[in-house]
Amino acid sequence: MRKKDVNAVGTILLIVIGGIVAAFQALNEALGQTGWLFVIVGIIVLIGESIWANERSKQQRRQALLEKYTDPEIVDAIMNKNFWVGQTHEQLRDSLGAPVDVDEQVLKTKVKHTWKYQRRGRNRYGLRVTLDNGVVVGWQTSG
Incomplete structure (x- = not known):
């Protein structure tokens, strides 16, 4: 300023x-x-x-x-506002709200989404939740 x-x-x-x-x-x-x-x-x-x-x-x-x-x-x-492995995408949305951004990968046997929360900069997020076929399979947090 x-x-x-x-x-x-x-x-x-x-x-x-x-x-x-x-x-x-x-x-x-x-x-x-x-x-x-x-x-x-x-x-x-x-x-x-x-x-x-x-x-x-x-x-x-x-x-x-x-x-x-x-x-x-x-x-x-x-x-x-908890999330867990096995949680459906609808439960995740009810728990954490809409993600800031979503990545999608379409593979032969599944569709993989990464829901991103807590934007910290350009393509930097505090929480990334991974879903396979609409079910939570894991997440990453960054400090």
């Missing part, structure tokens, strides 16, 4: 922080001492609602996976 760009970013940041401080001062003058109680309670309610919505979302996903796979052990492993 050039020095001019750094100065511009610093100036913008200073203006934003100054605006926030001014807004808090104006709010304090308008609300007084007891008004802050309502603001704090409102913030606590919003945080609680966010946590509740997150838990509800996890429960709904778990229920959908139970309907799909019927085995609670598989569902627990998927919810914990």
